[in-house]
Amino acid sequence: MPVTIYDVAREAAVSMATVSRVVNGNPNVKPTTRKKVLAAIERLGYRPNAVARGLASKKTTTVGVIIPDISSAFFAELARGIDDIASMYKYNIILCDSDQKLDKEILLINTLLEKQVDGIVYMGREITDEHLQVFNTATVPIVLAGTKERSEELPSVNIDQNQAGYDATTRLIQGGHKKIAMVTGPFQDPLAGIERFEGYRNALRDNGIDFRQDYVISGKLTYAAGLEAANLFMSLEEPPTAIFAASDETAVGVIHGIQDMGKRVPEDIEVVGFDNIRLAEMVRPRLTTVVQPMYDIGAVAMRLLTKYMNNEQVDHHIVVLPHRIEERQSTTQLSEE
Amino acid sequence: MPVTIYDVAREAAVSMATVSRVVNGNPNVKPTTRKKVLAAIERLGYRPNAVARGLASKKTTTVGVIIPDISSAFFAELARGIDDIASMYKYNIILCDSDQKLDKEILLINTLLEKQVDGIVYMGREITDEHLQVFNTATVPIVLAGTKERSEELPSVNIDQNQAGYDATTRLIQGGHKKIAMVTGPFQDPLAGIERFEGYRNALRDNGIDFRQDYVISGKLTYAAGLEAANLFMSLEEPPTAIFAASDETAVGVIHGIQDMGKRVPEDIEVVGFDNIRLAEMVRPRLTTVVQPMYDIGAVAMRLLTKYMNNEQVDHHIVVLPHRIEERQSTTQLSEE
């Protein structure tokens, strides 16, 4: 039923090979022939079959993307960066939500590999041995974006989470605070759960501030968790005067929790968030936060993948992008500068 | 290099056809044979090539999804619904950001068709004749999600945008307001720009309230636009006492704009938003808004598409999902009930 390359060949009175050359922009075609073929394509409404092409050429110009949750502001922004660069390099993306479930992740990787994607961008919590095992069966490159991998064998793009946690905490210490609490991710989460938390603890230690267990709450980094954390902290005998939340959504929850109790941010309590999703500007006071270049993490990861797919030289397979702190109104301005 | 079905056949001492049967769960295989084949597959680490299968079977178990912007909370939620149902039916998704650009949309549709997707879910502003033309060249089903199409020929899933705008406005009128302003989308946008606005105007008319041009601002529905709109409205000689914003993000901007001027929501001015993205609960006061079942729109669209792909009977190709108003604190409670 549909028009094939053979139909075009017949219509243009040339061979399939010539049609193929024209379609693929091969310069070794006489202009008149090219014109003839193009006309036939137009006349017949020919649309090349990419599946057949993929089988013959062993390239699909499609990459797989595994993402924990596309409806999260953070990952959606990463995805946007990935997609933009992919589109720039003429790749399409097979997007797979993994829900952070290990078995679903493994299944998805296998499915993507079966579909003969030319490469994979993986986003997730952590790379386990099981992941590594499946990745090893792949003959195509894989790049991690915003994902922890201890062995540092796989190419990856990230920020220095530990340092970022350290910096956020230090910022609060510079503001004169000694009673600094933190809302961190689940301790199973190597990035938002552990690394940022360790940065926090190191900053306290380096500034001679005792670590207090009751100043730390670990759990899902939701808005509700921030609300609740604020309540808990404020009901302490000696409530903190500053709170560092490991996600913006949680930080906004913290701010609202504080405000709901009649306290003020930053006058009574200062708050610092993490990520710099757009929400950070949609709260009063606007949120001071650690800027993670989300779009860039995605974009750079995809760019890196294109290099691998084209067998280009790659200098550093581990890319650490810079982070910084965006000063807004949930902290008071530092006086000394 | 990679293991093919032929290698497995040889290893298991059966024919390719038998291997194919085992892989595809065809029951016409003796259990002992099946075991033998499975063992060979395991031993060789065979992974079926979905591209070859697609070429032979003319099915790719992949659907294309065109989306204006995956980093928008609204569309990300739709995408999530689409992906969940797709995954449930064992389909993968090729996700394409269109940026609402007509030529990119057309290009993407063609690319998806070349890649032999089994169907397409399209999200966008409006279906033009040019869209229709390309869609007509497709031999696979296409379903629109949250997208306006006048002819009502194409299957689609949406809410009644006009009625929703009407309801939101009516809610404000019931609150005793006569001076009701609206921030609406660009007038080129048939959904957020025109339909909701017409609902607003009809509600005013039906309640004997004169329409005032200076109570309407049309433009991009961003947070900043809301901020700005609030400023404009408040600087009017006779400022409105209620504002209906055609998106939650804009509504939150309106709220903050009002608060920044020292006025209070809802005491001085009431605000109603649209969509019910998660942001609506992350603002003080929490936002009263028109609930669009975003996830469901995506999920139902995908479900509908599976029916078409399986040649199942479809009763209504135009699905209109219910909307409702979620009462929160940016409006005062209605007294009469």
Place this chain on the structure above:
DNA sequence: TTGAAAGCGCTAACAC
């Protein structure tokens, strides 16, 4: 500059 022909890895009759 062009054409012929051999696959790419699999499915789906059809025959046994």
Place this chain on the structure above:
DNA sequence: GTGTTAGCGCTTTCAA
């Protein structure tokens, strides 16, 4: 139950 075989629509040598 199982095997044989002819494609699916294209790319890619290799010759001409």
